[in-house]
Amino acid sequence: MDAEAIQQCLEGSGLRCTPQRYAVMAFLMEHNRHPTAAEIFEAVNRVDPRSSRATTYNNLRDLVRAGLVREVAVEGRAARFDAKGMRHHHFICDRCGNVEDIQWYDVPRPAAASLGKRILRESELIFRGLCTKCAPRRAARKGVVRVS
Amino acid sequence: MDAEAIQQCLEGSGLRCTPQRYAVMAFLMEHNRHPTAAEIFEAVNRVDPRSSRATTYNNLRDLVRAGLVREVAVEGRAARFDAKGMRHHHFICDRCGNVEDIQWYDVPRPAAASLGKRILRESELIFRGLCTKCAPRRAARKGVVRVS
């Protein structure tokens, strides 16, 4: 990934391109594995420049606010983060909590009547089940059902 | 809501109908306002029988496992809970975090190729933006954009 591109991406959103912020953004753009804040913090700190935990969280919050990064809340687990590149949906594994990308396809908006006076910013389609790694160990077990 | 119906609903899913568990389920069925665990705990404890925090969480976990209740993770906030009645989608307010129901409509499944060997259990459509209460205070402000 091109360093200039990342810099422009940050500055184009009104964010100063500090070393710590750059490191977070670069990590997210280079890995599409939806890391947690703790994983990002750790990864960034394996190389210079170092970053504190607060800074990592601050920068993630700023990047999410700027619309460059998406936060995915997962029940009972730490949130995952995801550089917004190509549009995609998400698959969340019931067992390991990992978040994976599913190729984008268009989803119809709800009827105006059911939105009422709400202001719609975005819609998000989430699939749940067992990921490729977890499916083999669980597929035969009671309680896991294939669903249309 | 009929007490017998709730009892049957629990027992039909292999859960004993204890007073504390009943209270949690009854509260969720009577209010469709997607409370947090803390709100459920508080509500249940305003009347007898009392329930401890651990029991509230245990029962919520059991109800979710049994498929009677849905847990909705919200970024940066406590999870919300929702008795599964009629199928519906969710709208989550960016500002206040409240979760509201959106009338159900069918969403196409992803192509088999993009699911690969994953086992799909369910899919969930989430809308984000500003709820009816929050929209008026924010609609004119910078950063909030209507989107198709």
Next chain:
DNA sequence: CGAAGTTTTTAGATTATATCTAATATGACA
């Protein structure tokens, strides 16, 4: 019934995740 096993509840401790604080450092720019 009553013994024995199982499930549930409980208070409080603990863990996990995220945010806050206030002091310091950095960068922007007149």
Next chain:
DNA sequence: TGTCATATTAGATATAATCTAAAAACTTCG
């Protein structure tokens, strides 16, 4: 360079959820 806004930091704090170990409530079955 001086001034001001923004960013970073270590560590404290807050919040959400889970764990622990013991007691209580049920179930089963002799």
